[in-house]
């Protein structure tokens with residue numbers, strides 16, 4: 001599927017989210033920009049991998065898409081209709097989350113049947129016999145036997161719990177699934193089983209995923225497009241082959257290198273960038289990546305880069321800007 005032929009099922013237009021935060025008891029309130037002018041378009045059936053270090057704004061973006069936060073400015077459209085115009089229940093029918101931690105996202109006091117059938121009961125779909133039939137059906141689809149219906153999350157392994165979380169997300173047959181680090185709390189051996197399951201379900205049900213991860217190796221497995229986020233901005237976006245073959249932004253290249261660390265998929269990647277991730281309340285001037293960028297010039301310290309179109313997306317870096325007046329300036 002391609003962006004030219006399929007209309008976007010999910011579209012973000014210049015979405016910005018800011019928060020007022022107070023530093024200390026008597027400190028002045030400062031503005032924190034968690035999501036900064038993000039535009040993305042996701043055609044039906046595609047998987048957009050959203051990558052970046054923790055604190056880059058990925059989770060805030062997920063909350064906006066789920067209707068848990070409203071953008072400060074900009075628009076989020078599902079099938080062309082603004083998210084603000086949709087009530088929470090109808091939004092929940094169309095867009096569902098799968099969270100990172102299947103240990104805390106499932107209520108330990110409820111049976112697996114209660115957990116998976118909850119959306120049916122909330123949306124008043126059918127009665128007990130239909131809930132029973134639908135839960136059995138979805139358990140089979142996610143690879144769990146019907147006998148787990150009367151058990152509790154504590155009686156299951158991490159991988160089984162994540163299958164339950166997937167079943168709960170899919171029981172209302174949503175169009176879009178926001179997968180927020182769905183495998184990072186799991187053993188490495190179980191991660192690929194869950195990724196394969198998500199891939200199979202996408203093909204079978206024509207699902208569209210926003211797949212949030214700090215791990216490019218995981219994203220490469222599933223995504224059709226990749227957006228790289230840094231301090232709330234999408235600094236590079238490309239189709240998956242383009243990004244892995246010829247990453248253009250120095251930050252994307254650092255993330256790619258981090259995948260080659262001895263145990264990829266375990267915890268936050270070591271980007272080898274030396275300088276710590278900046279404080280979003282007091283972001284660096286010019287290109288916000290400049291204090292960590294091995295290619296930074298003096299121009300980068302003062303001038304914000306603009307999105308430059310590339311073969312399959314865009315990149316925000318002066319190195320690729322034909323109008324950069326300091327193109328031959330020495331690295332600072």
Ligand code: SF4
Nearest residue numbers: 287290293300317318
């Ligand atoms: Fe590095 Fe400059 Fe490009 Fe920013 S604009 S990523 S500092 S080279």
